Amino acid sequence: xxxxxxxxxxxxxxxxxxxxxxxxxxxxxxxxxxxxxxxxxxxxxxxxxxxxxxxxxxxxxxxxxxxxxxxxxxxxxxxxxxxxxxxxxxxxxxxxxxxxxxxxxxxxxxxxxxxxxxxxxxxxxxxxxxxxxxxxxxxxxxxxxxxxx
Amino acid sequence: xxxxxxxxxxxxxxxxxxxxxxxxxxxxxxxxxxxxxxxxxxxxxxxxxxxxxxxxxxxxxxxxxxxxxxxxxxxxxxxxxxxxxxxxxxxxxxxxxxxxxxxxxxxxxxxxxxxxxxxxxxxxxxxxxxxxxxxxxxxxxxxxxxxxxxxxxxxxxxxxxxxxxxxxxxxxxxxxxxxxxxxxxxxxxxxxxxxxxxxxxxxxxxxxxxxxxxxxxxxxxxxxxxxxxxxxxxxxxxxxxxxxxxxxxxxxxxxxxxxxxxxxxxxxxxxxxxxxxxxxxxxxxxxxxxxxxxxxxxxxxxxxxxxxxxxxxxxxxxxxxxxxxxxxxxxxxxxxxxxxxxxxxxxxxxxxxxxxxxxxxxxxxxxxxxxxxxxxxxxxxxxxxxxxxxxxxxxxxxxxxxxxxxxxxxxxxxxxxxxxxxxxxxxxxxxxxxxxxxxxxxxxxxxxxxxxxxxxxxxxxxxxxxxxxxxxxxxxxxxxxxxxxxxxxxxxxxxxxxxxxxxxxxxxxxxxxxxxxxxxxxxxxxxxxxxxxxxxxxxxxxxxxxxxxxxxxxxxxxxxxxxxxxxxxxxxxxxxxxxxxxxxxxxxxxxxxxx
Numbered sequence: 001x002x003x004x005x006x007x008x009x010x011x012x013x014x015x016x017x018x019x020x021x022x023x024x025x026x027x028x029x030x031x032x033x034x035x036x037x038x039x040x041x042x043x044x045x046x047x048x049x050x051x052x053x054x055x056x057x058x059x060x061x062x063x064x065x066x067x068x069x070x071x072x073x074x075x076x077x078x079x080x081x082x083x084x085x086x087x088x089x090x091x092x093x094x095x096x097x098x099x100x101x102x103x104x105x106x107x108x109x110x111x112x113x114x115x116x117x118x119x120x121x122x123x124x125x126x127x128x129x130x131x132x133x134x135x136x137x138x139x140x141x142x143x144x145x146x147x148x149x
Numbered sequence: 150x151x152x153x154x155x156x157x158x159x160x161x162x163x164x165x166x167x168x169x170x171x172x173x174x175x176x177x178x179x180x181x182x183x184x185x186x187x188x189x190x191x192x193x194x195x196x197x198x199x200x201x202x203x204x205x206x207x208x209x210x211x212x213x214x215x216x217x218x219x220x221x222x223x224x225x226x227x228x229x230x231x232x233x234x235x236x237x238x239x240x241x242x243x244x245x246x247x248x249x250x251x252x253x254x255x256x257x258x259x260x261x262x263x264x265x266x267x268x269x270x271x272x273x274x275x276x277x278x279x280x281x282x283x284x285x286x287x288x289x290x291x292x293x294x295x296x297x298x299x300x301x302x303x304x305x306x307x308x309x310x311x312x313x314x315x316x317x318x319x320x321x322x323x324x325x326x327x328x329x330x331x332x333x334x335x336x337x338x339x340x341x342x343x344x345x346x347x348x349x350x351x352x353x354x355x356x357x358x359x360x361x362x363x364x365x366x367x368x369x370x371x372x373x374x375x376x377x378x379x380x381x382x383x384x385x386x387x388x389x390x391x392x393x394x395x396x397x398x399x400x401x402x403x404x405x406x407x408x409x410x411x412x413x414x415x416x417x418x419x420x421x422x423x424x425x426x427x428x429x430x431x432x433x434x435x436x437x438x439x440x441x442x443x444x445x446x447x448x449x450x451x452x453x454x455x456x457x458x459x460x461x462x463x464x465x466x467x468x469x470x471x472x473x474x475x476x477x478x479x480x481x482x483x484x485x486x487x488x489x490x491x492x493x494x495x496x497x498x499x500x501x502x503x504x505x506x507x508x509x510x511x512x513x514x515x516x517x518x519x520x521x522x523x524x525x526x527x528x529x530x531x532x533x534x535x536x537x538x539x540x541x542x543x544x545x546x547x548x549x550x551x552x553x554x555x556x557x558x559x560x561x562x563x564x565x566x567x568x569x570x571x572x573x574x575x576x577x578x579x580x581x582x583x584x585x586x587x588x589x590x591x592x593x594x595x596x597x598x599x600x601x602x603x604x605x606x607x608x609x610x611x612x613x614x615x616x617x618x619x620x621x622x623x624x625x626x627x628x629x630x631x632x633x634x635x636x637x638x639x640x641x642x643x644x645x646x647x648x649x650x651x652x653x654x655x656x657x658x659x660x661x662x663x664x665x666x667x668x669x670x671x672x673x674x675x676x677x678x679x680x681x682x683x684x685x686x687x688x689x690x691x692x693x694x695x696x697x698x699x700x701x702x703x704x705x706x707x708x709x710x711x712x713x714x715x716x717x718x719x720x721x722x723x724x725x726x727x728x729x730x731x732x733x734x735x736x737x738x739x740x741x742x743x744x
Contacts, residue, residue: 015210017199020408024296048210061409062295106533108214109223109499113298113473113536144213149206 004039006127007090008120009068010101011043011081014057016143018108019085022101023061026085029101029121030065038124040065045084047071048149076145083140087120089127097123099138107141174253175261176205182267183246184208187225189269190378196272197326197377203269205260216254219247226502233491237507238380277381278320281418283310285398290414291352293328293404298536299501299549300404301357305337305346305397306417314392317422318383321375323402324415330403330501334373334417337361337397357472358547359401369432372466372505372559379504388430389422403501430465430561431573433580435480435522437554438545439588443474445540448529452554454522454587459579460572462560463511467493470555472500473534474526474543480556485517492520492558499534513563522556570605577601592621592628599631608638626656634665642673660689664696671699676706694723698730705737713737 010026012019030040042065044054051069058067070076079088080098089097102115123133174180184192184202191198201207208215218224225240242250253259285306293300323329341361345354371390374382384390400415437452444450469478475498482490493506514520528540536550537543543552562572578601584594599614615632622628633648649666652659667682683700686693701716717734720727 015200017407020199021296021406023408046210048206107223108218108221109226109501110533112533112538114538116538143211147210147212147214149210 004037005092006033006038006124008033008038008040008124009043009075009079009081009088009090010040010065011045011070011076011079011084011086011088011145012057013044013046013084013143013145013148014049014053016084018105018142020057020061022085022104023063025101025104027063027065029124032121033124033128036128038128041068042066043068043070043075045070045073045076045081045145046148073145081140082145083142084145085142086140087123089120089123089133091127091130096127097133097136099135100140103138105141173256173259174249175259176208176253177261177263177266179249179261180208180253181205181269183242183249185267185269187240187242187246190272193269193272195274195326197323197329199327205263205266209258209260212254212258216251219250226499228495228497228499228502228504229506230491230494230496233494234506235509237509239506240378276320276322276418278318278383278418278420281320282421283308283419284416285309285419286416287324287352287414289352290324290412293325293406293411293413295406295408295410297406299330300406301355301549302353302402302404302413303342303345303356303359304353304400304402304415305343306400307340307343308392308394308396308398308419310392310394312394315389315422315425316384316392316419317389318381318418318420319373319398320381320418320420321373321400322416322418323375323413325411325413326377328404328407328411328413329375329415330405331374331376331503332400332402332415333375333505335359335361335399335401336369336373336392337399338393338395340395340397342399343397356401356547357403357549358553359399360547361399370430370559372432372468372557374505376502376504382507383420384422386424387427389424389426391426392419405501428561429565429571429573430559431576433462433520433558433560433576435520435556435558437522437524437587441526441543441545441552441554443526443528443543443552445537445542446529448527448531449476450526450528452524452526454554456520456580456583458514458516458518458520459575460567461513461515461563462576463513463563464492464508464558464560465511466505466507466559468503468505468557468559469493469495469498470503470553470557471498471524471526472549472552473536474528474532474552475500475524476527476532477523477525478556479521479523480558481521482512482514483519483521485515490514493556511561514560520558522554524554526552574601574605590617590621592618592625595621596628596631599635603631603635603638606638608635611635612639624651624655626652626659626662629655630659630662630665633662633669637665637669642669645669646673658689660686664693667696667699667703671703671706676703679703680707692723694720694727694730697723698727698733701730701737702733705733705740708740710737710741714741 042058042063081088085101087101101120103117104112104115119135119138126133188202192202194201219242227240231239231241287304319334321332323332348354435454435456437454440452478495478498480492482492484490528543530540565572567575581594581598584591595614595618599611602611612635615628615635619628619632629648629652633645637645646669649662652662663682663685667679671679680703683696686696697716697720701713701720704713714737717730720730
């Protein structure tokens, strides 16, 4: 891994509709921060999913981000992630935020027309300034990583 | 006290079951039967749900999520309270089934003997009702953006038939089941929405609710609907409906962005009935639109409407409708003896999962029954679906940031005729008068009452109603034309001609006004004027046998026998049953030179 000051992991699975629906927003954020020193990574923790399916999913949903597999859940553990989609922000190797991307999904089946808080964006911005984000954890809504093989 | 004992006794064995570790639930024995019955109709490969739940591996990989969404009653998605009304194809899990799922997941979601697990039914890929008699597909797919708020899109299907057909079913294939949340078909008998097709450079046109134009007594009668997992509805014998040439079908779709651009190319499969309808239902609408003025931040804004039935009816189905702020949506009937009959009770509305609800057995409501609609709205910031952030004042309208307060009941008048008159007319008249009590200036109510009276031969009453409709919508071509027709029916031809001319000035393409003007000119002796107008009608509607027949008659009046013969023959070719044209042709042939 090339070292950036800020690393962002986005935990995804191919068959989780909520994680798929966030693709344009994740791609947008990754581009917004690309030149500012934050590197985004897509992480697929499902060990039963084929490499081809993972690659197709990332391509279909318009990602141009590096893809990681996490069959042993090492990144999951490191990031304290439990849901897809969930984000984890590391600043110089230290976990400074993990949780939802934003608050668009309030609960399964309860979706706002637009997000009103943008936790991931705020966390990355703070981390790039060397600050601790105001919000360091926010519950993600989606599919459980623990349900996977 | 007695009740308490009974429920305790019933609950005891269950409590004992779920707390006994010896009895462990398995997918094969306990879970697959529940999912097969209530979930896999959508959750199968190729189905409308986002992932399949037809094998143990598929189910295991969503186990905790299934436990959550069933406990929260989010899945299976079903809005009405099933304790007070029973509907066809209702989706519900019993409390016991929900508990079984929770305990299975809690115990580690064991597979059990997979060889003995019941298999889910097969889901055909093609048309659910078999090969349709007519398939209509949009010529080009529409591209839905990858990310967006909810999308509402309408597609127009022209119906290529040259004679009237009876329809028993319309199967909607949304053309991308993963993207489409629900869809319904409107019947546009006047092709009034064609002009909007492609208005934004893409197939179809946007809009959550669409208003259709109509200028005759032709109340909507059937619900045509698709939602994920719904069994396609085929009308029983006698309940078919007429589909006329020139009619457009409008597919109104609610879509949700999936995260990638989606191609959506819907199709309609139309199934003809072998026999004409013998039963004539009508959609009875209650609404409280005029009360919708919801202050920003109000979490419990209530509206209501009450309608007293002028005749007996059987209720077949019900369709409650609001947008994103709707909360509690209840409709019930109070029978003349005071008894309360629930029609639909929705404790927590979610417009994403709205549906048509068909009763397991018709609900009979006698004359004098009061139907009540009582809705509440949550326009607070705590309503996560609130389309406006921060909340703003909301009034009635067709767009998703406006609100609506409607319920439609599909009813059959019992008996279908009263004193030789279609009982729907009595119902329609009462509905329109009720609307005018609520909204004295309502355009549609005045217009519909006018059309109703004109159809009954009450031309003076019709004139009054059309005049009031015109006051509400001063330069409306259809109203000017109808007012002219009501006045012409009372013998005031000169006034009528003026109105038909004004109607044409308002909308030069409005063919009904050209036809009526031609008829009025003919009856006032201006046959050259009549000929010119009939020719205009035929330019846009070359196969209108009535216009051909009248054009032929007008030529005969000015002794132009050759043209008279040509147009009368053309009329008879289009409609061999036209007796008047046949008689007129016989007269013309006797007058032709050389006869």
